[in-house]
Amino acid sequence: MIDKILAEHDHVLDDPAPFVEVETLNDSSVDFLVRPFCKGEHYFGILYSVPELVKKGLDEANIEIPFPHRKVIVVNENS
Numbered sequence: 001m002i003d004k005i006l007a008e009h010d011h012v013l014d015d016p017a018p019f020v021e022v023e024t025l026n027d028s029s030v031d032f033l034v035r036p037f038c039k040g041e042h043y044f045g046i047l048y049s050v051p052e053l054v055k056k057g058l059d060e061a062n063i064e065i066p067f068p069h070r071k072v073i074v075v076n077e078n079s
Contacts, residue, residue, distance in 0.1 A: 001061060002034060005053045011042035012050075028068045 006018040019035040034054070038046045058065065 001057050001063075002032065002054055005057050006034075006036050006050070009036070009046070009050065009053070011038045011046055012036040013038055028066045 002020050003018070006012045006020070007014075012018060013036075016037050018037065019033065021033050022030060023033040024031040034050065036046055036050060055065075
């Protein structure tokens with residue numbers, strides 16, 4: 001899915017090809033390293049648009065971004 005988003009982006013270069021790999025397997029997330037290549041004048045556009053496009057793609061595919069859940073139990077010892 002990330003590869004498709006990069007391939008469809010107007011300013012991501014095909015050569016060199018974008019780099020997408022799993023960087024870290026955490027307790028509550030899988031972190032991807034995403035390195036698309038572009039011309040210098042498009043750097044900031046890519047930097048800010050690609051994460052948003054990936055998030056939208058994940059949402060459309062019904063893939064949730066996990067986050068840690070905490071259960072807090074409050075005990076009132078004075079009652």
